[in-house]
Amino acid sequence: MVELLKARINSYNSVEVTDPCTLSLPQTGDFKRVAPISVRGFEERLWFSLHKWKKEGRKGVFIEISREHCELIPVAIRAGFEFHHAEGDYVMLCAWLQDPHENKLPPGPVHFIGVGGFVVRPRAGVINPDRKNHSDYELLVIKELSGPSANLSNFWKLPGGLADQHEDIKDAVMREIKEECGIDTEFGRLCVIQEAHHTSAASGASRKGATDMYCICALTPKDPDQEIVIQETELAAARWMPLDEYLSLPFYSRENTAYFKMMQAAADVALGNAPGLEVGSYDLGFGRGVKHTLLSAAGAENRLELVTAKL
Amino acid sequence: MVELLKARINSYNSVEVTDPCTLSLPQTGDFKRVAPISVRGFEERLWFSLHKWKKEGRKGVFIEISREHCELIPVAIRAGFEFHHAEGDYVMLCAWLQDPHENKLPPGPVHFIGVGGFVVRPRAGVINPDRKNHSDYELLVIKELSGPSANLSNFWKLPGGLADQHEDIKDAVMREIKEECGIDTEFGRLCVIQEAHHTSAASGASRKGATDMYCICALTPKDPDQEIVIQETELAAARWMPLDEYLSLPFYSRENTAYFKMMQAAADVALGNAPGLEVGSYDLGFGRGVKHTLLSAAGAENRLELVTAKL
Numbered sequence: 011m012v013e014l015l016k017a018r019i020n021s022y023n024s025v026e027v028t029d030p031c032t033l034s035l036p037q038t039g040d041f042k043r044v045a046p047i048s049v050r051g052f053e054e055r056l057w058f059s060l061h062k063w064k065k066e067g068r069k070g071v072f073i074e075i076s077r078e079h080c081e082l083i084p085v086a087i088r089a090g091f092e093f094h095h096a097e098g099d100y101v102m103l104c105a106w107l108q109d110p111h112e113n114k115l116p117p118g119p120v121h122f123i124g125v126g127g128f129v130v131r132p133r134a135g136v137i138n139p140d141r142k143n144h145s146d147y148e149l150l151v152i153k154e155l156s157g158p159s160a161n162l163s164n165f166w167k168l169p170g171g172l173a174d175q176h177e178d179i180k181d182a183v184m185r186e187i188k189e190e191c192g193i194d195t196e197f198g199r200l201c202v203i204q205e206a207h208h209t210s211a212a213s214g215a216s217r218k219g220a221t222d223m224y225c226i227c228a229l230t231p232k233d234p235d236q237e238i239v240i241q242e243t244e245l246a247a248a249r250w251m252p253l254d255e256y257l258s259l260p261f262y263s264r265e266n267t268a269y270f271k272m273m274q275a276a277a278d279v280a281l282g283n284a285p286g287l288e289v290g291s292y293d294l295g296f297g298r299g300v301k302h303t304l305l306s307a308a309g310a311e312n313r314l315e316l317v318t319a320k321l
Numbered sequence: 322m323v324e325l326l327k328a329r330i331n332s333y334n335s336v337e338v339t340d341p342c343t344l345s346l347p348q349t350g351d352f353k354r355v356a357p358i359s360v361r362g363f364e365e366r367l368w369f370s371l372h373k374w375k376k377e378g379r380k381g382v383f384i385e386i387s388r389e390h391c392e393l394i395p396v397a398i399r400a401g402f403e404f405h406h407a408e409g410d411y412v413m414l415c416a417w418l419q420d421p422h423e424n425k426l427p428p429g430p431v432h433f434i435g436v437g438g439f440v441v442r443p444r445a446g447v448i449n450p451d452r453k454n455h456s457d458y459e460l461l462v463i464k465e466l467s468g469p470s471a472n473l474s475n476f477w478k479l480p481g482g483l484a485d486q487h488e489d490i491k492d493a494v495m496r497e498i499k500e501e502c503g504i505d506t507e508f509g510r511l512c513v514i515q516e517a518h519h520t521s522a523a524s525g526a527s528r529k530g531a532t533d534m535y536c537i538c539a540l541t542p543k544d545p546d547q548e549i550v551i552q553e554t555e556l557a558a559a560r561w562m563p564l565d566e567y568l569s570l571p572f573y574s575r576e577n578t579a580y581f582k583m584m585q586a587a588a589d590v591a592l593g594n595a596p597g598l599e600v601g602s603y604d605l606g607f608g609r610g611v612k613h614t615l616l617s618a619a620g621a622e623n624r625l626e627l628v629t630a631k632l
Contacts, residue, residue, distance in 0.1 A: 020526075023467065066584075094408075094527065095406065095529075104527070114555075118527070120430050174571055202618060215332050215337040215405075216415070216426070218413065260532075266604075268603040268605050275615075275617040280588045293578050302516065302517055303515070304513055304514065304582055305514040306509075306512075306583070306586040307512050307598075
């Protein structure tokens, strides 16, 4: 008698396989050891289960296969599964059991969150900086050691990088600035988001088919005199640059281009001339007691307060 | 003599395998037929290539394996590869060739972009709607047929869904509103973004490890009198609801919770009481002539113009 794969039915009437036979053995805590399954044994149980789920009218099936059981992947593919998403040590596969034209399974994630920090301080010696005057301010900028921009001459960019898994934009941008430049910051506002869609040919294997959401955020240094400590493995240089000089660099000064608009928007928010989106953390209000982070136009009347340089 | 896998070196000194032996055969256009590779033959070529790339000082390796060659996945896993990302018909694997503590390979995408449409019109019969008075306006709302909210009583939500691959936020929200309610809209502004991190236990297999960026956008109907046509396969109902009634629903009216803040922010932007981020499309300014879409605080002084209802 073939045994059905253990599974749960979700609120969309789809099956999520929870059977341990395809999963990594837990490394810690209380667990029951799971006897290894043969490729043949898995194939029998999968086909038997799919037949039953289809008869029951289930819509789709999700199954996770860990790296250590990767010899089961071809079995699932032969049974009609497609890849859904993957990371590190597992791949998630899915199959639609009903009319293929009606396939409503949600796709896997294809977005990256990139963050750039627009960190501004009043220029040393300027006593009453004028928010309308870019030359009264300095911006924290970097030069990369590798990557597509490393060989461009006089190409300075904002410190930043990719948000880690389960990392908020606010935390990601503050972490990247600290890692790359050693500067501790206060988060201000989200200034601008760029949606950049990637093909494999243009952006390489790691971005194939994905979209970067590049989020520039305005921040201020906690201590405007804190010394820059550069991340030597990734950066060629980091420095404070007069803001008007940065905005005049060739890549950022061609009017009505994306980079021009982005940097102008960031400067507007950083100097308190435009509101941007503020960040807050709130209880969801129902369900589990999880804090959710919002980047919100509410409260947008409040202007950023720039830390005044010690003179 | 074993043959090296065809590959290109990217600007981070990593290898991107371009050899057709693991890829899907192209369906159209000019191509040379590729002889199928045996599992054994692939294993030899992969190990030979890895040895050479490591000696050359390459940092990492990316290799894509299509669904039809899935029997090669265990070979790559045995050679030390991990999963990077996957979708539909392929999985991307990666391996770090140098000191594992220095692994700088970028992770795969783990973000979803969800969109919600906050579509507002002046209430029928109101001649001079007052932007400070929510009862002068109506909001387009829906009830779902399935999903976690389907069984909640009096739970109305914003039309919306997930952005497709390579789809801008602006296009996604307009598409979802059209699909779900049949209403054509003008895009206004981005009001608020919620960052919600998902585990498998809480959010199911399709969201495991991912983060939803739920973006509420303010829009107006092109024709405030256009008839609602609901998507019967997904919705139980769709209607115009007085805005003050919506904001008083239990899920949206508990002060200082995430949903309260989100809906207040959306109403503020939709009625022109807060600026939000505007959407524009711009040339990049260098490199390929691709238009990039920005959601930007620049130009935030301009208020949304609400379409006035025909009376």
